Amino acid sequence: MELTGADILVRCLQDEGIDYIFGYPGGAALHIYDAIYKQDVVKHVLVRHEQGATHAADGYARATGKPGVVLVTSGPGVTNTVTGIATAYMDSIPMVVLSAQVPTSVIGDDAFQEVDAIGITRPCVKHNFLVKDVKDLAATIKKAFFIASTGRPGPVLVDVPKDITANLCEYNYPESVEMRSYAPVQKGHPKQIGRAAKLLMEARKPIIYSGGGIVMGKAEKELTELVHYLGYPCTNTLMGLGGFPAEDPQFIGMLGMHGTYEANMAMHDCDVMLAVGARFDDRITGDIAKFAPNARIIHIDIDPASIGKVVPVEVPLVGGAAPVLRDLLASLKSLGSKPDVGKTADWWKEINEWRSLKSFEFDRTRSDVIKPQFVVEKLYELTNGEAYVTSDVGQHQMWAAQHYKFSKPLRWINSGGLGTMGFGLPAAIGVKFAHPDADVACITGEASILMCIQELATCKQYDIPVNIINLNNRYLGMVRQWQEFFYERRYSQSYMNALPDFVKMAESYGHKGIQIHDPADVEGALKEAIDDKSSLYFLDFITDQAENVYPMIAGGKGHHEMVLKPEANAEMITKRELA
């Protein structure tokens, strides 16, 4: 029997095993929405802005590892998705965006709600397709999912003109895809694996540095096993948190601009670095000229273009994190003995000394004002470290990463690469659809949350009881921090004036809200929100306006030039210079 393109599209999603899609209708998409109406296998979540749809799909993908799916109409529907697509692209998140397009007969005529979706999204998708014939539709959708979720994952957009969704065709969803131009490798090269094993055995000051590739590549078990076998220290990037258990004694914390002192110093001083599923982002490396001057680097990545892009690599290893780490461990074991513990004893001693500085510590003596770090710490305790935590972008994001200790992958959901304010709330919606019984918290700032605040309505419509932890410092805090440090406190446009009454606002959307001023009330408010499994709580924590994120590597500085705190730093730097 012949089906319409719209029915075919929905059947494809069913056969792909998609349970939820996030979208917003409009003229060119109406056939598709009609096809969605006629079935209930694929459930459609109506967001309140297409950016929200992309972030929700993205959150779903980050919390499951499966592709998130978005459906939008042509023109403004597509342009509204661009930020979300770019967000997913920068963090290599699998996503399929289905965009409706004006009918093929008027493409190029500046038709109503026509926009060159392929052209606009090209620089921020892994690939995109314009479907020009209904006969190609099913195969194109199959390819889109295949490309989005294999190799280095990423967003794929399929642009479907309205007439294609009305045209008829036999439905046949391909079982598998073969593409002569796309065949990502999984297995690493055996010779390189052997070289990597040998180099790791020679190390005296080793470090294992892992990123989002461990999380999306589902390689946490393999990584943990390897790290334990070697007995070496492990650090995670912002994107890699949860890829290695944070409470493990071999974990030396997050690295990078606001990472731990011990992780950054160890990166700087190491002699052998094993990088897995990480891309040497500039927020990680600091000044490249000063980066890890003595390191011999092994780099495992599924994307060959990631290797050698930023730093020279001695042992490049292209492949999936899990299979390569498995083979690497086997290769190490075949060498006979484990690395000699004595060889790295001095190194660990040094690391533990750096660690003893407790670089994430904050002032716990203040009883008059809420310290933002304290809120995150309490959230961690009260959720037993099991919550899914989304965040927006700014100081609160860094405090969330520093003080919520992730021990499992796919729990920490934030926009690392693009740094998209507005990500947190819609992403939390996606997470909650993926894991309806889990605690989901969105740690945000009073500025970020306003960027996608409309999604509070989506939360109401679908009963999404996520908890919003608003660390309200009445500033674009991260901007203010940079202005304090580097612009002589000229706080240009970084003060958040005319804020809404967040409690009333939450209530007006049908949710619960509490404003908290007193540190003594933090725990109670969090408890109430966490214990109430059926309501969304907007917790508006009025926090210390002057708090800054420490430690910090300023722009143009190396890891070893990290600033701990205004006071503590002087002492540490002299200590190092003396040594």
Next chain:
Amino acid sequence: MRRILSILLENESGALSRVSGLFSARGYNIESLTVAPTEDNTLSRMTIVTSGSEKVIEQITKQLNKLVDVVKLMDLTDGAHIERELLLVKAVAKDDRREEVKRLVDIFRGRIIDVTSDTYTVELTGNGEKIDAFIVALSVTEIVEVVRSGVSGIARGNRALKL
């Protein structure tokens, strides 16, 4: 370092813009870019002349290979190869210059493919250097217009870029 990259890519409408977009987005140089379908009409063959440090060239080839439409890529400059470019040039050929331009064309083994009473249109193929030299030599007269095709290239011997 000047490099000539030969690429087989899917003969799809967006493919060319993916390649050119990659170069502009990442700030790579393009000296010339030529593209046309091959004997297999699902494939186009593209020749890109670019330049950059070894590290940049490595990134360019990796990023190109990463494009889903790129089927296969070869750096012609890695081995012996032939590069050719087509020049079409219209020059003033009047009075005593008429003979002189004709002589130059013969020396460079070009061909006059169109004439008017005061111009010649000349076709010349060769590598970039030869074409540059011819254009310089032509300055004995007034050049009306210059059309260069950009470089096409092929490997020497048995080395070939094919599926």
